[in-house]
Amino acid sequence: NHTAVVLGDESLIGPYLNVNEYKTKDLDISVNKKLDLTEFSKLINNIFSIQKEKNTFSKAIFDDLFCNDLFKIFFKSYLKLKIQEKKVLNNLFIENSKSKDIIKNIKGFFELISSKSEKGSFYELQIHECNKTLSHIENLVETFPALENKENLLKIIIDKMEKVVLRYHPNQSGKIKIMGILESRCLNYENVVITSVNEGILPKGKTYDSLIPYDLKKKHGLLTHEERDAIYTYHFYRLIKRAKNIYLIYNSNNSGILGNEKSRFIHQLELDEKKERVFYNSNLTIENNMSEKYYAKTPEALKKLKKLAVSGFSPSVVELYIKNPIDFYFKVLLSVKDNDEESEHNPRVIGIVFHEILELLYNPYINQTLDEHKLLKIIRNIEIVSKKVFLKNKLNFKEGKGLIIFEIIKSAIKKMLKMEIEDILLGAEIEIIELEKKLNCSLELESFGFPINIKGVIDRIDKRNGIIRIVDYKTGSFNSTEIKLKNVDCCFESKKTKSMQLLFYSLMFLKNNPECDRLQVGLICMRDISKGLNKLGLKNLEQGYDYNIDKSVISKFEKNLENLITEIFNSKVPFKPNCLG
DSSP: OOEEEEESSGGGHHHHHHHHGGGOTTEEEOEEEEGGGSHHHHHHHHHHHHHHHGGGOOHHHHHHHHTSHHHHHHOSOGGGSOHHHHHHHHGGGSOOSSHHHHHHHHHHHHHHHHHHSOTTOHHHHHHHHHHHHHHHHHHHHHHOGGGGSHHHHHHHHHHHHHTOEEEEOSOTTOSEEEEESGGGTTOOOSEEEEEOOBTTTSSOOOOOOOSSOHHHHHHTTOOOHHHHHHHHHHHHHHHHHSOSEEEEOOOOOOOTTTOOOBOHHHHHHHTOTTSOOOOOOOOOOOOOOOOOOOBOOOHHHHHHHHHHHHHOBOHHHHHHHHHOHHHHIIIIISOOOOGGGGSTTOHHHHHHHHHHHHHHHHGGGTTSBOOHHHHHHHHHHHHHHHHHHHHHTTOOOSSHHHHHHHHHHHHHHHHHHHHHHHHHHTTOOEEEEEEEEEEEEEEOOGGGSSOEEEEEEEEEEEEETTEEEEEEEEOSOOOGGGGEESSGGGGGSGGGHHHHHHHHHHHHHHHHOTTOOEEEEEEEEGGGGGGOEEEOEEEETTTEEEOOEEHHHHHHHHHHHHHHHHHHHOTTSOBOTTTTO
C-alpha cells in the first residue's frame, strides 16, 4: 500500500478499465462514477440519434455509434456474430413508433453485451444498473403517454441515469491504489502519481454550468467555483505532503484555439526551490504488430494527381504531404474528411471566422494609408462585424464555448489594432494593398507534359515604410523557431512547414509582381497577438537573421518545390507514413 495513482480527470477510469480490467490482480480500484457519464449512456444517445435521423443520419452519428468502446470491444467483427446476435444488433436500427419497443431493443442489446463480459466486471455492474433504470422507465411509459415522444423519453432516461452512482471496488487488497482526488482524503502514500494536472481539470476553475450568477451565490452563501477549487487544492497538497516520490502528468498539447495549460499547482511547485524537480516530455506511441502500410501510385491515383496539378497545388496540400503522405493520400486523393470537420468549433471553422472578420473590418481601407482615426473606427465596428460573421457561419456566440471563442477573437483583434495604432504613432506608415488575395501561377516542369499550377490565398498584403509585407493569420499554436531557418532547404522538414507556406506565398506574389525585388513575410498568431508580426528569417552569420526575402531565396525555394512535386508524381515512390520525416 505504498503507491497511489490518482485520476485528476475521473472520466478516465472508463478507458483505463477498458484496457486493464483483466489485469487488475495487483490493483485496488475505487470507482464512484455516475451512470450518465458511462459509455452506455453515450450509446443510448447514439441509438436515439439514429431513431431521430432515420435513414439520413450523418457520418458523425455513424462514427459515434461504431467508435463507441462497447462496439469496439464486444463486436470486433460483424461477420463473426451469430444470427441471433445480428438480429439483436439490427433491432437498434429499426424505426420504432412505440417507446416500449425502443427500450426493449436497448435492453436486449445490453444483455448481449453482458453475456460477452466477464462476471463481476465493471461492465456487468453498468449493465445491471442500466437495465434496472430502463425497466423502471418502461413501467412509466404505460402511465404517461407523453413518453411516446422520443425526445421526452431520452430526457427522462438521462435524468434517471444522472441520479445513479456506480460503486465499483473489485479488489481491495491490491498493492496499487487507483482512485479519484476526493477519495484520497486522510490517506498517505510514498509514491503518488496524479494524472490530468491541467488547468480546467485540476482545479476545475470557473464554469458556466449554473443559471445563478456568481454575485448572487456569494451573497446567499452558495457554493462557488472558489470553494470547489479550495477543496481540490487542499486534497492535492495534503496528498503530496508526505509522499517521497511525486509524479504529476499533464497534457502539453497546445493545438486548437483553447489548447492545454499546465495546472496552477505545477506553477506553484516550480517556485519551491527546496524540492528537486525532473521534467519529462513524453511522446506516447502505441505498439502494434501491423506491418507499415504502403499505397502504390496506381494509374487512377496518378490521374487524380494530374487533376490536382491542373487545378493547382495549395500550401496546405503540400504541407499535408510533407507531414504524412498517407494523410495526403486519404484526404486529398480519396477526399476522406476528418470527424471534427463536422464540429461547430473545430479549428478550421474558427480560422475561417477570424479571417472573415478581419477582411470585413479592413476592406473599406484597401489602397489607403492607415491612421489613428481609421483604426479607432475599425475598433468600434468589431462587435457588429463579429456577430455578423458568426451568424453567417451559423455559430453560437451567446453561450458556452461559442461565447468564449467569440470573446477571444474580439479581444485578439482589438489588441492587434491597438498595436497597429502604436506603431503608426511611433512614425510607421502602413498601407493596405490587398486582403484575402487569390493568386496562382505555373511551375516550369517541361518533363511532365501538362501544366503544374500552384495556388493560394494571401490573408493580407500591405506596405510598411515602403517595404511590401505578406501577412498570414494563424489561430492555432505557433513557435517562433518554426519560421527561423538555417537555409531554404529546411522549410521542407515536417517541423518547419509554416516556413514553407510563407515562402510559397512569396513565390506566387513575386511571380505575379515581377517589379518587386524583395519583401518581408510573416505570421500574426491570434493566440499570442502581442508579438505582432512574426517574420520569417534566414540565418545570416553577420546579422543573425535576415528578414528580407529576395528573388535568389525564392529561386532556391522554387527548385526545392519542383523536386518535391516530382517526387509526388514518381510512380516508384509509394505513399507511406512520414517518408520525408
